[in-house]
């Protein structure tokens with residue numbers, strides 16, 4: 001029973017984080033879709049929608065956490081794929097996954113910034 | 118079902134050579150109740166004594182006869198042609214994800230090395246004293262029962278895409294064995310074993326695609342055992358017992 005302590009401590013934690021973010025994302029995506037359908041049904045114009053999202057703490061909080069959840073979940077998934085599709089392991093693989101997370105936060109953050117400010 | 122049942126011979130394509138080889142065709146008479154192993158033995162006895170394949174018990178106990186039949190890993194001795202022959206043709210190849218030795222024989226060392234790496238062996242408790250009394254109906258014994266009949270044939274290992282993608286992955290059979298031991302109340306290495314299966318290429322690398330459970334000739338579910346190991350890992354994490 002070989003020991004590689006760092007992995008053994010981290011893998012179950014990352015796996016749990018992946019599962020928890022998956023459950024949260026299911027809820028967030030649900031709310032997001034219902035919102036889209038409701039807004040579409042109400043026939044609001046882009047200007048009217050932006051009028052409601054600007055300076056809205058609810059929108060900022062909901063979509064801010066959405067971006068974070070997606071970034072964590074997506075990066076963890078990519079981390080698994082890196083191990084399966086590339087020879088990268090250890091720091092190189094983890095670094096690449098962190099980069100994906102940062103990229104997702106940046107992209108999502110920019111979109112969020114555009115609708116709340 | 119399956120075969121046309123009209124022809125009295127079948128065209129059997131058998132992998133010859135090592136990693137770089139090719140299929141060789143043989144015409145084999147079709148008989149009632151014929152198994153894939155019968156076909157291989159016929160070829161070896163009558164057509165080409167040089168054909169290499171493994172078998173021993175011929176009754177689904179030893180786990181040595183696994184080959185890929187029309188692309189799917191199966192036990193040769195208990196696979197009836199009626200179930201697998203299509204258009205009077207059959208294709209036999211060695212198991213996937215294992216080094217080729219010759220013809221249908223592969224080297225199973227990597228497969229069994231993973232069992233060792235996963236702690237897939239019994240470690241008596243230091244306080245073990247004489248015979249342990251295990252109630253057959255106890256939940257732990259029933260959990261062991263679900264996975265204990267593994268014959269080590271390597272079919273799950275051959276069918277698992279994650280093994281193909283990551284050769285260092287411990288694989289379904291080793292993890293299934295680890296899970297039966299995690300439920301063995303006589304075992305004294307459960308914390309160490311949970312540690313051993315929680316590495317980078319341990320149980321968390323499984324995508325729950327269930328190919329192992331789908332193909333296990335003994336009807337076991339290694340995927341369920343792996344999921345249970347993940348849950349046990351989380352329980353240990355949250356319980357702070359790691």
Ligand code: FES
Pocket residue numbers: 172173174175176177178179180181182183192193194195
């Ligand atoms: S020959 Fe023993 S399992 Fe097939």
